[in-house]
Amino acid sequence: MNLAVSDRLKLILKQIEDFVTHEILPLESEFAQKPFKELLPTLAEKRAKVKALGFWGPQIPQELGGMGLALVEHAYVSEALGRSPLGHYVFGCQAPDAGNIEVLHQFGTKAQQEEWLIPLARGDMRSCFAMTEVDTAGSNPTLLRASAVKDGEHYILNGRKWYTTGADGSRFAIAMMVTNSEAHPAMRASMFIVPTDTPGFRILRNISIMGDAGSDYASHAEVVFENCRIPKENLIGREGQGFKIAQERLGPGRIHHCMRWLGISARAFEMLCQRANKRQIHGDGATLADSEITQLYTAELAAELHGARLMTLSAAWAIEHLGMSKARDEVAMIKFVVANTMNRIIDRALQIHGGLGMSDDTILSSWFRHERAARIYDGADEVHKLSLGKRILRDYRR
Amino acid sequence: MNLAVSDRLKLILKQIEDFVTHEILPLESEFAQKPFKELLPTLAEKRAKVKALGFWGPQIPQELGGMGLALVEHAYVSEALGRSPLGHYVFGCQAPDAGNIEVLHQFGTKAQQEEWLIPLARGDMRSCFAMTEVDTAGSNPTLLRASAVKDGEHYILNGRKWYTTGADGSRFAIAMMVTNSEAHPAMRASMFIVPTDTPGFRILRNISIMGDAGSDYASHAEVVFENCRIPKENLIGREGQGFKIAQERLGPGRIHHCMRWLGISARAFEMLCQRANKRQIHGDGATLADSEITQLYTAELAAELHGARLMTLSAAWAIEHLGMSKARDEVAMIKFVVANTMNRIIDRALQIHGGLGMSDDTILSSWFRHERAARIYDGADEVHKLSLGKRILRDYRR
C-alpha cells in the first residue's frame, strides 16, 4: 500500500492550497451572509480561473475535460478543497454532480452522454439526485415507493422525494423509481434522467434546514413527480439496475464525502489552535493554549484526525487497487469514523471559540449546523456499523 | 433532603403542563418560521391567560405579583415550561429578566424598585444584562474593560459588550462596568441601570448566531456605550459590589438554566421515543423502536436524564436549605452535567429523526443549534470543572 504523494502531485497540491487560501477563503463571509444565488457570478469567475490553471474537475476523466487524478491523489486534493465550503464547487467536483458524472460515464448511452454528461462535466449545467423518500429508511430498498410505469415510448413517473440536493437551479435530475415492484428487492428500481423542465416535475420547497432554506446549489429540495412523462431513452442502464448503479455510485460517493470532511476537520482544527493562542484567559497574557485542558483535547483530536486521514487514504488505495467490493469494509469504517471525527473537531473548535463560535463571525457555526448531517446521509452511522459488524462476525461463524 | 412534590404542587403542575401542551406547543411552527417580533401579540394574549390562571411568575415573590414558589417547586414547574422554547417567556420567568428581578429585589433602592422592578416583574417591560465582553474570558474579572467614571451627579459609561440577550426591545439594561480599576479584582466593577434610550447607548447589531440574527427577545446583541451619561442613582448597591451581586445572580441563574434544560431534554427524549416508534425500517412494519441500538441509547439517555434531574433537584434543595455558598459544588456540577446531557439527548433525538431532524419541520434542529451555547454561557464546562476539581482536591491536601 503506497500512500505517498508524488513530486508532481506535491506541486499541484501547493498551487491548489494557495488558490483556496487566496481566492476562495476570502469569500467565506459573503457565503455566510448572502443567498448562494448572489455568489454565482463571482464563483463563475473563480471557476474560469481554475480551468485556466488546468485544475478543473480533479476526479473527472481527462477525456471529459478533467484532471483524471487517481483516487489517492484526489484524496489529497479534496482535503485541500474541503477547507472552504466553496472549494469543491469552484473546482467542479461537488456532490451530487460528481456522482452523476460517474453514473453517466459508466452507464450512460452515447446519446445520454452527449446531451447530459459532457455539459455537466464542463460545469455548464448542474444536476441533482432524487432518491431519498420522506418517512422511510433510505437504507432499505424494499421501502421505496416512487414509481415509473412504462407507457409505450415513455415512462410515467409519480412520487415524492426529498433531500434532493441542489434541485433548485439544476438542469436535470437522476431519479430512482420503482419499475418492478414484485421483483427481488435489489432489482425493483431503475434510474432515470429527468429534465427539470419536464411537466409534472416540481420543486415543492427548498427544505428549511437548520434555520435556512438556502438557494440554488446550497439547498436541499422536496420534489414531486406528478404524471411526469419522460422518453424511455432516459432510462439509465437497464430496468431493475437502479440499486446496482446506486451501489457503484454511493461507494465512491462516500469516500468523496470523507475526503471533503478531512478538509473541514483540518481547517477547524487549525482554527482551534489559532484561537487558543489568541484567547487571553489571564491578565498575564496566558492564553487558552497554555491550558492543559486545551493541550489534552488538541492532542486527542490531532491523533483522531491523523487516524481518520490514514484510514481514508487506505480506503482510497483499496478501491483503486482491489476494487470497490474488497474495499467495502474500509469504506463503511471511514463513513462513520471520519464523520464523527469531523463533528468532534468542529464541536471542540466551537467550544474554544466560545461566544464567537456560536456566532456567524466564523465559518464554524455553519459547519456545526450543516455537517451534522454527515452522520445521517449516505447511510446513518448505525446502518454502516450494523452491516459492517454483521459481515465481520459472520466470518467467524463456524 | 425532601424532594417530594406536594399535593398542592401536583395540581398546579398538571394545569401548567396542560397549558403548555395546548396553548404553547402549537405555536412552535410559527416560532420556527417567523421573526419573534411577529409573535408578540399572540404571546401577550397567552401571558394574560397565565395571569388569569394565577400562574404568572412562578419564581417571582408574591409581593411582586408572582407565585413565590420555593426553588425545588420551581424546578418542577420550570421543567414543564422548558418543553417549549416559549414556555418561560409566557409565564414571565425568562432569563435575563428573572435574574434582573432578583438583583433589583435584593439590592435595588426603593426608587429603583418602583421605577424598574415593579413593571419588570409584571411583564410590562423587558430588560437585558450587559456583562460579557468580546475577546476576553468572562470568567476572569480582571479582564473586564468597559468602564463607568463618576462625573458629579452622573456616571459616564464607555465600552462594548456582546451577548446582551434580548437588548432589542428592552426598556433598560443592567450593565457591569469597571469603576475602580485599581481595586482588588473582585472589587473592580459595579452594576448600573441603563435605560436603553439613554444617548450613547446603542445596539450595534443583533449578532447573527447559528445563521440567524433573531429579533426582540429572541436575539443577542452587541451593544456599545459611548459617553453614555446616567444619573448616579442608577448605581445598584455600592461601588465595587458588581461581582458580588453577579455571584448572587449567577448562582441561581445557573440552576434556572438547568431546570429549563431538563424540560428541553424531557421533550426531546419523548420525541426520540415517538419517532422511533413511527419510523419503519423493514417492510414487515418493524420500526426503529425495535432496533436494539435504539433501545440501548434510549436506556442510557433515560438514565442520564433521571440522574440529571435528581442532581438538579438536590442542588435546588441545597440552595434553599443550606444557602448558595454550601450549594456551590452542586451548582457547578449541574451546570456542566445537565448541559451535556441535554446536548446528547438532542443529538440522539436528531439522529433518530434522520433527515427530518436536520429540517425545521421539528423543533429539534433549533435546539441543536441554539442550546449548544449551554456548554459555553454562564461559565464554560471547562471553567466549572476546573474550579470544582480544584476545590475538591484542595480538601485532601494535608
Add this chain to the structure above:
Amino acid sequence: MNLAVSDRLKLILKQIEDFVTHEILPLESEFAQKPFKELLPTLAEKRAKVKALGFWGPQIPQELGGMGLALVEHAYVSEALGRSPLGHYVFGCQAPDAGNIEVLHQFGTKAQQEEWLIPLARGDMRSCFAMTEVDTAGSNPTLLRASAVKDGEHYILNGRKWYTTGADGSRFAIAMMVTNSEAHPAMRASMFIVPTDTPGFRILRNISIMGDAGSDYASHAEVVFENCRIPKENLIGREGQGFKIAQERLGPGRIHHCMRWLGISARAFEMLCQRANKRQIHGDGATLADSEITQLYTAELAAELHGARLMTLSAAWAIEHLGMSKARDEVAMIKFVVANTMNRIIDRALQIHGGLGMSDDTILSSWFRHERAARIYDGADEVHKLSLGKRILRDYRR
C-alpha cells in the same frame, strides 16, 4: 421523596464509619496477601464486636437479630461498609447470604427457617446460591439445564453450576433447578436447599478468576450435582416458583450491590484525591493535584458519583414506598450506571497512582480486577439496557 438522614441514623453512621476506619481498613493488606481462610479468626473477633455494638445485620429483620433498617437507611450504611472489601462480611450483610436470608424469610417453611435461616442470620453458618450455568445466558430462563426430578420423598438433582460464590465453606446451597421442563419458561424451575455435605454435591474447583482461585468466602466455585438426593421438604415455596422467587431476590440484590459499589467508589475517589496531592510532578513541589487534567477528571467523576448516589437512594426509596415492580426501571438504571461509574473511578484512581496503582500495595488493583465483574453479574449492562430501553419505548407506541 424524602432521602434525608435522620438524626438517629447520623449517629449510627458515624459509629459505623469509625469502626470501618479503625477496625476494618487496617486488615486490608492482610486481605491482599493472605488466603481468606487465614483471616477467619480475626474476622470472627470483629463480628463479635459488631454484635456487641448492636450493628449486626443492618438489613436483617429485628426478629432475626438484625438492625432492621429501612432500605434508604441501609443504603447509607452499606456505602460506609463498602469502603472495605471486608465491611459487609464483618457486619453480616454480605452477598449471597443476604439474599438467601431474604428468600428463606419470605418463602421458607417454619422448619426450613429454624434449621437454616436462624443460624444463617446469626452468622453461624454461610450459604451459597447456585444458579448460573456454564455456556448459557443466565438472563434467559429457557436455557437453564440443571434439573431436579421427584422420586418419592426425594428430589434427585443433576447438573453443573458455576460462579457459585462462597460455596467453599458453605453449610448449604440454594440451587435453582429445572423441575417442569415443559412448562411456561417462567415456570420451569424451582429452588432447593441443598446441604453441602449431601452425597452427590461436589465443588469441582474454585474458579481461578483474574489470577486467583481464592478460598472460603472469597471464592467462586464450579459445583456439580450428581444424583444428589435431597428430601422433598427442601423445596422452597412451590414447584415452578423458582424464577418468581429469584426475581424477588435479585431486584433487592441488585440495589445491595449498588450500595456497596458506592462505598468502593467513594473510597477510590478519596484515594485518587489523596494520591494526587502527594505525587510530585515538578521540582517546585507541584503535585498532580495542581494539574488541570487531574482537576478536570476529578470534577467529572465527583459529579458522576454524586449522580449515582442520588439515583441509588431514589431507587431505594421507590422500592420501599412504591414496591419492587414500580421501582423496576430505576433498579435497571442503577445496575448499569453505578457499576460503570465505579469502574471509571477505580480506573482513574489507578491511573493517578501510576505504577503504585498496578501493584498490590494499595487495594485499587484488587478492585480493578474483581469489580470488573459488576458489569456482568446479575444481568450484564447490555441485558439491563435492552430490557429498560424496550419498556420505555413501548410506552410511546400508539
Add this chain to the structure above:
Amino acid sequence: MNLAVSDRLKLILKQIEDFVTHEILPLESEFAQKPFKELLPTLAEKRAKVKALGFWGPQIPQELGGMGLALVEHAYVSEALGRSPLGHYVFGCQAPDAGNIEVLHQFGTKAQQEEWLIPLARGDMRSCFAMTEVDTAGSNPTLLRASAVKDGEHYILNGRKWYTTGADGSRFAIAMMVTNSEAHPAMRASMFIVPTDTPGFRILRNISIMGDAGSDYASHAEVVFENCRIPKENLIGREGQGFKIAQERLGPGRIHHCMRWLGISARAFEMLCQRANKRQIHGDGATLADSEITQLYTAELAAELHGARLMTLSAAWAIEHLGMSKARDEVAMIKFVVANTMNRIIDRALQIHGGLGMSDDTILSSWFRHERAARIYDGADEVHKLSLGKRILRDYRR
C-alpha cells in the same frame, strides 16, 4: 509513504503466524497456571526451533545474529508475535532486552559489546533496565534521585528503583543514575552496566502486581543499590548522556510496545468474534453475534483497530525514513491511541465472554490485568497528550 508488505515478508509472516498458532498458543494455559520459571525449559526448546527456522531476533541486526528487519517489516512480525504473551520472548525480541540491545549496539564500547551485547542478542542471558523510581514522576528528569559517584577507577551506586522488569534472572541491569546533580536537567544522569551479582545490588522483592508477584522474566522488581561498586568502564557513553540515550531508547521502545499491543488487540478481537458466535442467548440458537449491540461494538472496535494499525505503520515508516525526531509526534500519538484501543478491545472481549472472561480459562483476564499498565509505563497517557498538545499549539503561536 509505502506501507506495503513485500512478497518476501509475506512468506515469512505466514510461517511466523503458523509457528505462533501451533507452537506458542498451546502454551497459554500453562502460562496462566504455572510460575514462569517452570516454563523456561519448554521455552528454550521453542527458541531453538525459532533459531533453526532463521527467525530469531526479527529486529536484531544481522551482524548480531538477528533478521535485521526494517521497522515497518518488524511491525507486521511483532503484531503476529503479540497474539501470545510468550511470542516476543520466544523470538528474542522481548522488552527490555530489545531496548538494551539497541543501547549497547549504538553506544557500547567494543569491550561492553563483547561481554554483554553478543550473549544478550543470542538469548544466552537476560538483562533489565533500572530507571523508574518510587514516588517521583519518571517523566520528569529533575526528580531522579539514585546516584553514582566516581571513586577512582569505580563508580559507587546508591538508590532504589522499581518496575525493573525481569530483574529476577537477569545477568545484568542497565541503570540510570544521577552523576552530575548540578548540571542542566537533561544532563544530570548517566547509564551504567551493573552485573546483578555485584555486591550491593539486591532485588528487594518482585512487586506483587494485580495479585501476582510473578517470577523470572514475568516479574517486575524493586531493586536497591547500596554502595554498589562497579568499574568505571561500565559507564555507557559519556557522563551526563543518560537521558539522551534514554530518548533514543524509549522512542523506538514505545513503537515496539505499540506493535505488540496490536497483536494483543487483534487476538482479543478475534476471541470476541468467536465467542459471540458461540454464546447462545435464545433457545432458537441465536447467539450474541446476532445481537445488534454486538454488531455495533464489533464495527466500532474493528475501525479503531484498523486506524491504530495504520497509525503504527505510518509512525514506523516515519522513524525509518524521516528519523526519530521528525516522527516524535506520531510516536506520541500511537503511544496513547494504541494503548487505549487495546484496553477497550480487551474490555469488550471480556464483556462478551461474561463470567468466562473473568476467569483464567482464557487469556483475556490476564491481559485485562496486566495490559492496563500500557496507559502508564513509558509515559502515561496524560504525559504524552500534554507534550504533544503543547508542541502542536506552539506551532500556531504568532
